[in-house]
Amino acid sequence: xxxxxxxxxxxxxxxxxxxxxxxxxxxxxxxxxxxxxxxxxxxxxxxxxxxxxxxxxxxxxxxxxxxxxxxxxxxxxxxxxxxxxxxxxxxxxxxxxxxxxxxxxxxxxxxxx
Amino acid sequence: xxxxxxxxxxxxxxxxxxxxxxxxxxxxxxxxxxxxxxxxxxxxxxxxxxxxxxxxxxxxxxxxxxxxxxxxxxxxxxxxxxxxxxxxxxxxxxxxxxxxxxxxxxxxxxxxxxxxx
Numbered sequence: 001x002x003x004x005x006x007x008x009x010x011x012x013x014x015x016x017x018x019x020x021x022x023x024x025x026x027x028x029x030x031x032x033x034x035x036x037x038x039x040x041x042x043x044x045x046x047x048x049x050x051x052x053x054x055x056x057x058x059x060x061x062x063x064x065x066x067x068x069x070x071x072x073x074x075x076x077x078x079x080x081x082x083x084x085x086x087x088x089x090x091x092x093x094x095x096x097x098x099x100x101x102x103x104x105x106x107x108x109x110x111x112x113x
Numbered sequence: 114x115x116x117x118x119x120x121x122x123x124x125x126x127x128x129x130x131x132x133x134x135x136x137x138x139x140x141x142x143x144x145x146x147x148x149x150x151x152x153x154x155x156x157x158x159x160x161x162x163x164x165x166x167x168x169x170x171x172x173x174x175x176x177x178x179x180x181x182x183x184x185x186x187x188x189x190x191x192x193x194x195x196x197x198x199x200x201x202x203x204x205x206x207x208x209x210x211x212x213x214x215x216x217x218x219x220x221x222x223x224x225x226x227x228x229x230x
Contacts, residue, residue, distance in 0.1 A: 037221075043204060045157075045221040091156065100147070101208075101219065103156045 004104035023092030033095040040088040119222035136207030142187035143209035151204040
């Protein structure tokens with residue numbers, strides 16, 4: 001069965017520190033998609049990235065970067081030089097057939113000034 | 114582009130009443146919409162998949178008679194919580210999948226916070 005594990009429930013860092021959020025997934029599908037979403041206190045989900053299973057190239061977008069390793073079934077997310085505005089809950093998700101999304105339990109990131 | 118709205122953004126109701134939540138895709142057509150529920154400090158759990166013009170597909174453990182879903186047009190899906198009880202209090206989020214667009218990219222609404230007294 002498909003499953004997404006985010007072992008870190010809460011992380012607290014001081015501003016300007018780098019932080020990595022871990023995501024491990026399980027799936028029997030050969031074609032699948034992985035996502036990261038940010039959920040600030042307002043509750044609205046903010047899409048960050050979508051990655052398909054055939055594209056293992058790492059991606060960088062500003063202070064954000066993602067490391068996809070099929071060999072370890074991991075899709076980790078790093079924020080460089082964290083800022084207070086990065087404080088939120090971050091969800092990793094896996095798409096199942098028919099576009100259903102399976103979400104991890106989320107990691108609450110608190111960035112202290 | 115790709116904006117999804119939900120109405121209302123929050124609602125408080127008495128136990129036993131029914132509440133309707135609307136999910137609209139504002140600038141695109143969506144043949145498929147999804148409804149999620151999120152309890153405080155928990156993850157999003159898919160409740161049902163709604164396809165325009167057909168019956169919704171409910172996830173295991175979700176009562177279809179309690180959570181009525183209607184997807185009458187390509188831009189609107191509604192979730193009605195019937196005979197709501199305090200345990201139904203939650204954050205309900207919808208998402209929409211563009212018709213003919215990129216698969217596996219759902220656009221999420223801002224959510225509706227339901228409190229049942």
